[in-house]
Amino acid sequence: MTHLLGLSAVLSQGQASPSPVPGLLLIASIIGAVFDYKYKKAGGRKPSSRDRIFFLIVVLVIVGLIVWAASYNSEIAGMISVPIVVFLFFAWEVGRWRMRRKYPLPTAQKPEQPQP
Numbered sequence: 785m786t787h788l789l790g791l792s793a794v795l796s797q798g799q800a801s802p803s804p805v806p807g808l809l810l811i812a813s814i815i816g817a818v819f820d821y822k823y824k825k826a827g828g829r830k831p832s833s834r835d836r837i838f839f840l841i842v843v844l845v846i847v848g849l850i851v852w853a854a855s856y857n858s859e860i861a862g863m864i865s866v867p868i869v870v871f872l873f874f875a876w877e878v879g880r881w882r883m884r885r886k887y888p889l890p891t892a893q894k895p896e897q898p899q900p
Contacts, residue, residue, distance in 0.1 A: 806867050809874045816877035820884065829887045831880070839876060846872065 824830055831839075846868055855859035 806870045810870050813870070813873045816881055817832045820877065820880045822891065823880075823884050826889055828889055829883055831883070835879065843872065 850861050850865055852870070853864060
């Protein structure tokens with residue numbers, strides 16, 4: 785029993801409290817993705833091929849960075865992979881948010897009712 789107490793003390797001392805920022809960015813990105821899905825479904829602009837190509841190039845550069853980091857130390861590659869994916873997803877959704885702000889959906893105007 786004392787062995788388990790000592791092990792839990794060692795484990796709790798070695799871990800720093802994680803930052804809530806990636807979690808918050810992930811939640812904001814998921815909410816943005818839902819809004820973007822509804823925007824595109826309602827007839828909004830879809831990402832241009834230029835946007836998709838640029839994002840693919842950025843993703844390939846990041847993958848290359850992670851592979852390069854894994855060749856030196858796999859722990860570093862593992863530690864940076866998840867936050868980088870979250871930040872990329874957030875960056876994509878920020879770009880889509882800017883697109884939705886620049887090109888809003890046309891609102892249907894209600895016909896005016898005659899005054900009695």
